[in-house]
Amino acid sequence: MSIHHNTNNNIPFLDLVTPHVELEQELTSVFLRALRSASFIGGPMVENFEKAFASFCETNYSIAVSNGTDALRFAIMTCGVQPGDVVLTVPHTFIATAEAISQAGALPEFIDVDKCTYNMSVEMLQQHLEEQCTRSRSGKLLSLRSGRPVTAIVPVHLYGQMADMDSILRLAAKYGLTVIEDACQAHGAEYFSKNHNRWMKAGSMGRAAAFSFYPGKNLGACGEAGAVTTNDIGVADKIRMLRDHGQATKYYHEIEGCNGRIDAIQAGLLHAKLNHLTKWNADRQNHAAEYNRLLANNNAVTLPHEPAWSRSVYHLYVIRTIDRDGMMEHLKNAGIGTGIHYPLPLHMQKAYASLNYCVNDFPVAKSVASEIISLPMFPQLTTEQQIKVAAEIHNFTSKAPPEHSGYEENLVGAVERVA
Template sequence: MIPFLDLKAQYASIKDEVDAAALRVLASTQYVLGEEVVGLEEEFAAYCGAKHAIAVNTGTSALHLALLAAGIGPDDEVITVPFTFVATVSAICYTGARPVFVDVEPVTLTMDPARLEAAITPRTKAIMPVHLYGQMAGMDEIKAIADRHSLPVIEDACQAHGAEYKGRRAGSIGVSGCFSFYPGKNLGACGEGGIVVTSSDEHARMIRMLRDWGQEERYHHALKGFNYRMDGIQGAILRVKLRHLEDWTEARRAHAAHYTSLLAGVKSVKTPIEAADRRHVYHIYAIRSRDRDGLQHALRAEGIQTGLHYPIPVHLQKAHADLGYSVGDFPVSEAAAAEVLSLPIYPEMTSRQVEQVAAAVEQDAYVS
């Protein structure tokens, strides 16, 4: 069996480092925030090329607080895409604002800048592109439109640790960038975690307060805040993993290139494309097939696990029916949702495993 993801293999490769980091926190008794979390914040900010990083308990919380720091609230609109994980939209809803969707580009499946300006209204207060599957959106075009309308750009980089756009790291182009450390992410905690990066002193100060009950000093609550703090053990473990992230990223990129080469002759599937000005970190390696469900079933029968990211775009989710969208409103997102199939990809995969998966896709794509 070839798993979709193998966290046990990752842990085994860095077990001594991870165990020592966790034990260090236990001995210190700094279980919430503390020195290890501060260390992670400093190191991750430097990694992204940002001035500040504020660690929180989940990627969703990171998105929520970044929006609040940008002044988003009830009756506002925030433009994003429907082809994303639901947390992108949920975070907007948490502020009381309304999500407004624009469709994605057919190649990168990230926000289509050509459709963006038409969605801006007097109520629009922010734009939130999603760096999907590990590839950044077209930030120059998005930022130019945002600047014309004096709108902040908040990057949903929850799948894009280390991704680059024209040499700039994810999270460093907008007013803030938000990352998830869910265990399966390219940089994953041993539990939940998230972080906001920003070069704005004002935003950093507000987000630090909001994550810790709105207090700037103990028991002095200047804002109505939240309990969104990161655990000390997660901070320590993430510091260990951050030291390995670039090696892991290059392994992912090598596996992706191998897949793309092996599947080049399979006419019934489309492989992902890395835009010329971007560094794709392949959190997900998603192919497209018109018989996606049949192909997934055939691969499962051969012991190959796959994933669906994402089979129902957010505008068609029952939970968000109140937004008033319907089938046909975002055809590129809807077509992608019906066709994408995520193949196994993780740093510890062997070339032989990549070849086995590719061979099975080639065989099953024609018979499914």
């Protein structure tokens, strides 16, 4: 995977240099303000960014924190999930989703993903709630797998596209569960809610939502940063305390918290970039449409599926093909950077061997992981670059396919390592 400024005819997977060079004066002014005021922790730059990001997400509150994992962990901790509770999420996501659940003291249980959107399958969620859960005498929803209370759902808005939130919220309401959005890849994504009869932003539909501002995100810091959005003032106030050692006022600690604050400089940089995010997202959407056009007639690849209720912001443009490894090698030899997001589902990772899942428990996630390729996607991508990417994909798929991609051998090795 290549992540750099394009200085030759190669096409990087992600260009992080060009946008920073284009905004150099704006970003440099943030550093100067911080240096001249010695405002490095908290203060106006943090407060102003929080207000602006809340407005962008169409929520009442935004609380900036140290990174996206902390954002999700804090959201879980403040939305009624108790240590030992079960939180339902997906196996096809970055490990931080499950880490945040575990580090909040809860237990992740997985729901398979939809074969078209790769987000949480509403059908599998419903089936899990109906067949893998029961009610205690007191009415609590319990997991048959672990015997623990089930209290929350964390849908992941993967690759920049929101999960089917109306359906998930309907099931959550039926079973008395809290919904916390993992919106770490979905800054500005939209979902048409029939319940509200309008388009709604990622981060505005659950009780709380987590965002990551890792440098490669649609809105990226120049380091680590994250934020929680919510319309619940109680959740917002508690996260403000959690991120700052549990103190509501200096040296008076109402709860035991941690150091999860954002640096003021990062908040200032994010605020400057936020003014450009709508255009950057539109550029990504245009690039996705161009890829769709260029690859439309290639039956050897499956293009991203965007339902009518979705406006994806294409944090990643992910295709599927049978010989994924062969295609990646071909593109690499042509000077084209690619990525895999993600090569091994969480239920198959050694880190979660203690959950005792079987390899085939989530067949869609397993199948997706063996075939996906993330193509170059960033706002400054040119049409000429996309034409070259598409041409090389067509060149590769026009050849006779190999007997296999080697994924099954890699899979066996991974399973043996887990065991």
